[in-house]
Amino acid sequence: MFFNIILFFLSFCLVLIVNTRVTLLAVIICVVIILVRELISIFSLKKTMIGLFAGLMITTTIIGGFVKLNPYMYEKYSSVTFIHMDKVGKLDEIKNPEIVVFNALVTRVSIWKASVEVAKENLPFGTGAEMGKKELFDYYKKTNQHFLAKYEFPVHNQFLDFSIKFGVIGFIVCCIYIFFPFYKSIDLLNFKSLFICFGTLFFISNLTDDFLIRFDGIVFSGLFYSLFSSISTFKK
Numbered sequence: 470m471f472f473n474i475i476l477f478f479l480s481f482c483l484v485l486i487v488n489t490r491v492t493l494l495a496v497i498i499c500v501v502i503i504l505v506r507e508l509i510s511i512f513s514l515k516k517t518m519i520g521l522f523a524g525l526m527i528t529t530t531i532i533g534g535f536v537k538l539n540p541y542m543y544e545k546y547s548s549v550t551f552i553h554m555d556k557v558g559k560l561d562e563i564k565n566p567e568i569v570v571f572n573a574l575v576t577r578v579s580i581w582k583a584s585v586e587v588a589k590e591n592l593p594f595g596t597g598a599e600m601g602k603k604e605l606f607d608y609y610k611k612t613n614q615h616f617l618a619k620y621e622f623p624v625h626n627q628f629l630d631f632s633i634k635f636g637v638i639g640f641i642v643c644c645i646y647i648f649f650p651f652y653k654s655i656d657l658l659n660f661k662s663l664f665i666c667f668g669t670l671f672f673i674s675n676l677t678d679d680f681l682i683r684f685d686g687i688v689f690s691g692l693f694y695s696l697f698s699s700i701s702t703f704k705k
Contacts, residue, residue, distance in 0.1 A: 482531065593638075594637075626677065
């Protein structure tokens, strides 16, 4: 038990070293899900709350140590991430957007806003798989979003990507596939928490990227879907 706890906190430290926003968010959510579900099944509510509080204090201490060693980490998760949110759809008004907001949230939100408009323009059947990116890039040019057009930013959201390409049907199919782990976990007796965490991880990942148009994303999801679906421990 003690070794597992040490291993967990070492793994968490590695996540902090990698220091990507989506990864850190996914890890925190999944850790909370597993701890709450597993501790409640073993201990009383009181002991579970004490364990969660102790874990929170240790985690906060570790994060505080990393912030002290790397002050930019605090800046990244505060001012850098949320800079210029009033410029959504108007990135060209920012001086040197390549330097200031290339990886900022405002750029992603501007892309998603444009993607929603392209999807709405091509309802109900979409543009088709081949024309999806072209329609989005053309929309950048049509609306004079030169920064987005210059670098040809893709959708970075699987739900919007399928909505543009395949319309209403694409959005529905995407939802069915991505939310499948949550439905399947209802029938599982063992590994329920792990499958829920995998579903949470895959859902968050596809909110900020489009993994189902990439080979690695398809193989990754297909492998774990198959593994969890093959577990023969269903409710009788």
